[in-house]
Amino acid sequence: MTLCFQYSIIWKRGTGMLTGLELTRAMYQRAIQECSNRRKDETGRMLDYYNDSQLSYMMADIQARYKFPEKINPVSLNLVKKIIHALAMVYLRDAVRSVDGTEQDKAILAEIETSAAMPVKMKQANRMAKLLGTILLRPVWRNGRMDLDVLTPDVLDVETGDTPHDLQAVQVTHYSPTGDANEVTYSLWTPESVQIVDANGRRVSEEENPYGCLPFVPCWGRPVSDFFWQRGAADLILVQDAVSRLLTQAAHTIDYQTSSVCFVKGMEGRTTDDLTLGPGSFVGLPSGGEIGFVSPQAAIEKIMAVVDYLMKQAAVTNGLPAATMNTEVTEESGVSRIVGNRELEEMRADDVALFTEYERQLFDVFRTVWNVHNPDRQMSVDAVFQINFADPKPSMTATEQISNWERLMGLGLASPVDIILERDPDLTREEAKARLLMIRDEMAEFSTVRL
Numbered sequence: 001m002t003l004c005f006q007y008s009i010i011w012k013r014g015t016g017m018l019t020g021l022e023l024t025r026a027m028y029q030r031a032i033q034e035c036s037n038r039r040k041d042e043t044g045r046m047l048d049y050y051n052d053s054q055l056s057y058m059m060a061d062i063q064a065r066y067k068f069p070e071k072i073n074p075v076s077l078n079l080v081k082k083i084i085h086a087l088a089m090v091y092l093r094d095a096v097r098s099v100d101g102t103e104q105d106k107a108i109l110a111e112i113e114t115s116a117a118m119p120v121k122m123k124q125a126n127r128m129a130k131l132l133g134t135i136l137l138r139p140v141w142r143n144g145r146m147d148l149d150v151l152t153p154d155v156l157d158v159e160t161g162d163t164p165h166d167l168q169a170v171q172v173t174h175y176s177p178t179g180d181a182n183e184v185t186y187s188l189w190t191p192e193s194v195q196i197v198d199a200n201g202r203r204v205s206e207e208e209n210p211y212g213c214l215p216f217v218p219c220w221g222r223p224v225s226d227f228f229w230q231r232g233a234a235d236l237i238l239v240q241d242a243v244s245r246l247l248t249q250a251a252h253t254i255d256y257q258t259s260s261v262c263f264v265k266g267m268e269g270r271t272t273d274d275l276t277l278g279p280g281s282f283v284g285l286p287s288g289g290e291i292g293f294v295s296p297q298a299a300i301e302k303i304m305a306v307v308d309y310l311m312k313q314a315a316v317t318n319g320l321p322a323a324t325m326n327t328e329v330t331e332e333s334g335v336s337r338i339v340g341n342r343e344l345e346e347m348r349a350d351d352v353a354l355f356t357e358y359e360r361q362l363f364d365v366f367r368t369v370w371n372v373h374n375p376d377r378q379m380s381v382d383a384v385f386q387i388n389f390a391d392p393k394p395s396m397t398a399t400e401q402i403s404n405w406e407r408l409m410g411l412g413l414a415s416p417v418d419i420i421l422e423r424d425p426d427l428t429r430e431e432a433k434a435r436l437l438m439i440r441d442e443m444a445e446f447s448t449v450r451l
């Protein structure tokens with residue numbers, strides 16, 4: 001059981017003491033609460049790093065490490081976002097969703113896919129699952145249409161049964177836009193009811209759950225078998241801290257040691273204020289005196305070598321090629337990195353299998369929520385959902401692409417219609433056929449015209 005609600009310790013009347021059982025329960029609830037708070041704090045930090053909000057953490061580190069922190073200017077780059085985007089490979093292109101059912105079923109699915117912005121939301125879900133380890137997806141009827149919420153662990157508490165997949169209750173925290181802790185509310189969902197609780201733990205309202213089930217779909221970044229809450233990319237946060245610290249140190253060193261420093265020998269008893277240095281100036285020096293400039297030997301290259309090593313090792317240990325963190329501009333796309341890389345291909349295959357199941361569960365919840373709010377236009381209970389994820393293909397030049405198409409047609413494995421569909425995936429097969437016939441007619445019409 002991992003659900004953590006608002007709680008309070010009730011003193012036994014007349015004695016001001018707790019019984020042994022009551023004390024054990026109170027300590028258990030406190031431990032659960034502390035565990036939940038740590039998880040939410042960690043989630044908040046990960047989201048801050050991903051969303052380019054690292055400054056407050058860097059300033060705290062600078063305050064602790066430097067004697068004069070006001071002289072230090074923080075420098076960072078978003079390593080976390082870069083690697084998370086490279087790891088989230090399921091939705092390289094929009095998935096093709098369809099339903100084996102009636103024409104009305106197909107029309108409703110298309111409407112849901114558009115109103116809920118499924119291509120954008122599911123790509124976000126893939127990234128958040130990689131970053132945070134565990135998220136919840138919530139199909140919701142809002143403003144007369146279907147929508148999809150991607151809920152992160154910092155606003156969630158759950159209760160599970162014997163396995164992490166057995167979701168029995170979900171509590172969602174709703175923070176006040178003004179940041180007032182007294183305005184925080186909680187919505188507690190069970191298959192039977194929906195309760196709204198205020199910041200003091202008082203029940204504001206309770207009503208029957210109209211769906212008869214929990215309208216949430218758990219989504220993990222990797223297959224899960226033990227704990228509901230997974231750690232996510234905690235290792236990237238440590239590397240990000242190290243890289244930011246080194247970059248700040250390098251920038252500080254450059255700031256103080258970029259220019260040469262003037263020195264004067266043999267001028268004991270006189271201050272540098274007595275000297276005027278510059279073109280056309282004349283300075284009298286005692287015997288053995290000397291004026292010169294020295295260039296500091298700052299270890300900038302060594303620092304940057306460590307930064308480069310950390311960034312590339314962070315990529316490699318997460319299954320990505322070191323070239324992912326290459327600062328040189330190349331024409332290699334995300335798809336090209338996957339093709340031919342056995343480890344990445346296997347990782348993506350595993351993730352596609354996971355998200356195929358998540359999408360099927362989402363469809364079932366979408367159908368339930370839709371049918372409750374649209375009694376006169378319902379989706380069939382026997383409609384079967386299908387999804388097809390785009391297979392990654394290597395980038396080819398125009399000449400290589402033409403040669404590949406000719407070879408496939410020569411082997412009888414493709415037709416000109418397949419080529420048109422590959423160039424314009426938004427077309428149906430009938431539309432592609434019509435375009436092909438139009439092209440052939442135009443070619444015949446203009447074949448005798450000289451350009």
